[in-house]
Amino acid sequence: MATIRDVAKLAGVSVATVSAVINKDSGVRVSEKLTKRVEEAIKELNYKPNRIARSLSKNENYTIGYIVPSITNFFFPQLARAIEDIAFEKDYGVYLCNTDGRKERARYYLDSLVENRVAGIITTLTWEIEEIDFVEHVLEQNIPVVGLAGARSNESIDTVRPDDIEGARLAVEYLLGKGYGRIAFIGVKDSQTTVIRQNGYRQALLEAGLEYDEGLVGLTSGFDNSEIFTIVESIIHNYPDLRTIFVFNDLMGTAVIDALYRLGKRIPGDIAVMGFDDSVASYTFPRMTTMSIPKVEMASIAMERLFKRMNGDNSSPLDIQITPTLVEGNTT
Amino acid sequence: MATIRDVAKLAGVSVATVSAVINKDSGVRVSEKLTKRVEEAIKELNYKPNRIARSLSKNENYTIGYIVPSITNFFFPQLARAIEDIAFEKDYGVYLCNTDGRKERARYYLDSLVENRVAGIITTLTWEIEEIDFVEHVLEQNIPVVGLAGARSNESIDTVRPDDIEGARLAVEYLLGKGYGRIAFIGVKDSQTTVIRQNGYRQALLEAGLEYDEGLVGLTSGFDNSEIFTIVESIIHNYPDLRTIFVFNDLMGTAVIDALYRLGKRIPGDIAVMGFDDSVASYTFPRMTTMSIPKVEMASIAMERLFKRMNGDNSSPLDIQITPTLVEGNTT
């Protein structure tokens, strides 16, 4: 593969001149004549500058890391896309990292991103990220991090996230307003997001003067359909008059709906289901009622913060919370 | 940030020794004593090797590029995840690139991936990729490319894709078997995938001795819901007795179902809907009938091919086609 020296030789010019031609806007002026000669040599040799060498030399890497639990959770592709759109505009590339909820994988990416000297990292703050002190380790290497969609489990970085407490409260208020009475809550055990939304659910119940009943809360160890089925079944068995299930996110909401159908329930006739995050709600029939999270907006705020940090801003970390809005479907 | 020289100095050792300690399995033996001293220095300085420098020196980059039209199309996250899982196991990182169906963006990533000297590229062969002669340009730089899920529009690379013709034929046969008679087809105008599946649809009709009626084919310019509504409406208007719509993929299938509901149709009572690719079908209620594409399997074959090529294999390019299987839901 041709190098800058090959180009210089062919054009009968020094490497500095070639470099100046490549980086037109660097301030160094090159005469018409040489510019043309260099450009011809570049074409002739099909020369492509080596960004790795460039990165090493300038000590800057036009790449940011994006860490998610799993891109297959439909909530994340939309964030990923929004992030990539902005990165693209600023000439940055995006490294995609799925932790899969596993510590060792989070640790792998911690090392990988640091060793690759990425310019910045956007991550969802999940338990596996916290457990390995991801943020501390990365900040120590002077790589800025911004938390996007998840808990604010770390005070030392900017976080941009939905106001889950308020969102859950709005959801519960809406459901109570519909007169459904008892509301069950279903989520994932080790999920920060579940914890927060569960809190909102609890608060809303207490504020409404209702009791918070542990028996109405079902937590699964993951997104496994058969486990979800079992939990739904047992809650329904214990509370035969249950009319509503509030699920911590849309993806699991679809599994709950599936379970209910298999149990012979009609929705919303027998039981209403409400999701959260609006990731798949608009693709289900009947459309699932959910709380919509403005993903593009959140991603762009997160990226804006990240670039600010990358440019040296070290004002005190912000926690930006965006209130989700109700999208009424036909499952409630 | 500490460098290998800092470590060497602190440990009272040469950089070569430090390098040997870092790359334990390089064959160079280092004594117990020095190994310990070096490791302590590494810890002391919180040293992380700079992979960029390493890449430059060894002229190899542990990164592969993954190009998709848009990761928000639910078909792709599952592929992306499978690809990343394999890359992770082999210590490779994944660069995510969305072309968004735009030539200039495809061109940007062409340059970016080449300039970053990625080890290999997996891409869906879409029209914008073809139009800019992506494959030719990349191969010219000795970077292997494998086509995953899309057309085989290029004979010079391995492609791994669903057998769309056969899949569409199976779908149509199934629908005909159900006795629905006339079947409409809906897809996207500039989509290679649409073209192929449409061909399968056509062939199946002709084989069954039915006529292929252009009026039953609706092509949109994108995934815009209102445009899809208009097309569905007009087809239904022109063919009042239409009983079935075959949609080129699941995502659009959900939009078609939405349109039908808005037109007051019952599914499958009035009209049956069949999707393709099984990306969202399992999240819809009623579950949409679709043709399932084994995404994990395809991704792993594609990665296997890619790594073979990266290791210098240049046997003649394969076209691996995997037959989709019917997943019967409740929309037919």
Place this chain on the structure above:
DNA sequence: ACTAATTTTCTAACCGTTTAGATTTCTTAA
């Protein structure tokens, strides 16, 4: 025509690794 000032171009060092090949140190056997 000659300098000085300005512009263009070049030389060489550097970024942080890897790695031949040289050098030093350690073993072993006579």
Place this chain on the structure above:
DNA sequence: TTAAGAAATCTAAACGGTTAGAAAATTAGT
């Protein structure tokens, strides 16, 4: 003891860019 061979360690030159600062070429002023 010592010489030869093996093992451990080191030196210095890459890798392919960028970029100060030096050198050369051009322009301007008298």
